[in-house]
Amino acid sequence: MINPTGYDRYYPAVQSPQTNTFRGVASNGLSQPVSRPQASIFTQAQDTVELSTKQTEKKGLSTGQKWAIGIGSAIAGLVTAGILISRHETSKLKKLYEQNMVFQNLAEKIDFKEAKTVEEGIKFAKDVLKVGEVDKNFTLDAINFANKGLVEVSNANKGKLFIPKKMWYREMDDNTLAGVVQDIKSPYFGHLMVNKKFFEHERLNKSLNTMLGIGKQKTAVESASKAEGKVSKEFRFVSLLDENLINMIKKYKQSPDSLTIAEKRELWANLSNAGSINTSMLDLAPLATLKNNLALFEKNGIKVDVDDFAKQTTEKQSEKLKELFTQLQEKLGHHPEIDIPYISPTETIHHEMGHLQDFAKNLKELDIKQWKIPSFKEAYNNVKAGKKDTSDVEFVDNRWKGLTYKGFKELFEKNPKKFQKKYPDLYEFLTNQEIQQTAGSVSWYAQTSIGEFIAEVYGKMVRGEKISDEVMALYKKYNGPEIPFA
Ligand SMILES: [Zn+2]
Secondary structure, three states, rough: OOOOOOOOOOOOOOOOOOOOOOOOEEEEEOOOOOOOOOOOOOOOOOOOEEEEEEEHHHEEEOOOHEEEEEEEOOOOOOOOOOOOOOHHHHHHHHHHHHHHHHEEEEEOOOOOOOOOHHHHHHHHHHHHHOOOOEEEOHHHHHHHHHHHHHHHHHHOOOOOEEOOOOEEOOOOOOOOOEEOOOOOOOOOOOEEEEHHHHHHHHHHHHHHHHOOOOOOOOOOHHHHHHOOOOOOOOOOEEEEHHHHHHHHHHHHHHHHHHHHHHHHHHEEEEEHHHHHHHHHHHHOOHHHHHOOOOOHHHOOOOOOOHHHHHHOOOOHHHHHHHHHHHHHHHHHHOOOOOOOOOOOOHHEEEEEEEEHHHHHHHHHHOHHHOOOOHHHHHHHHHOOOOOOOOOOOOHHHHOOOOOOOHHHHHHHHHHHHHHHOOHHHHHHHHHHHHHHHHHHHOOOOOOOOHHHHHHHHHHHOOOOOOHHHHHHHHHHOOOOOOOOOO
């Protein structure tokens, strides 16, 4: 399950910006779950990524083993609830916080064993993980997935962490993997939701077909034949995946029915991850990629003025970086390779648990009692004027909402000044080039809001992944939840 090491490459591998994560969701009320778009969404991405087995050389397989994946896109329209609270409701908020933010002392180290029945899985969630309530309709795959993810987060925290009061298994929108309810006024605040749709063959096949380019004119077959011949002039990375994943792709292509739900989820998570790493490296964090690969460029006689590069906009840097890699590709005589570390699909749960710890920590420190809540008269006038709440509740949106939430992107683009006034921290986060590239080195999703950045980094901490100093400094700036024993 760990990235294989020691694989002998015949030329140096390109270094990614220390990163590779993906997905998770933040959600609003249960009736209208707001969510995180699924992993295969790369608004600025290369539209294809090549994959090849890490074992190619060792096994003497031909380069025809390379596969191309197309990356679909569709950012979900997300729903936000109008917020209006009056002074007398503050005690209600405090109560909701206290009811739903439950700190637990679980066993320091929990052994996870897959349950054999749904009942057994639910019992484990309740008895061992102390989840208050669990939906009865969980499937065996889904409850094992959720429990495994929670065990991993708990173990990283030595059993001391906030645990969701309830775990739901329900249909959410097509682009959502899971979510935690983010609306502090909701009685479901902090509950964890897992999307049923991503445990169904039909939905998983749809995503996998898109990623593997199945059903399109240009498919992996073409890519493979291209790889048999010579390197195409167009620059692209070849992403190296574990051999078992490559075998899964082959099996899936022969017969989609031959993979289990769990295998499809595993494959999907890793293909998404490959796309995410490519995007981060080339489009979102070009400066870090350049710095990480300076020696490689120099070794191949490609000169770069780093200071000059750093002065450019991210878009220009990205263009320039692709030019440099194109030169490198020509010198090498083949596509540069990048290692894609294996990732477990449970990273979704790590991400969601990051949101939960973040809500718990930062709402508590904020002290709901101290919030500036409009008087009844102010609230009334606001409603009369058709305005939404202007109290500290916007602090919540400033921190936990972002570009994937309904209306945010539009306001940010159409009226940046107004946006800045309403959400000053979020505005800075979205407009500061250095911050954006730091977040972009984690993932595109981490770039969309402070809350998503925190959840993405938290997930990496749970998995013990390497986190750059820049990312850690930004995480601290936003008071991200610590993993005290990590
Ligand atoms: Zn999220």
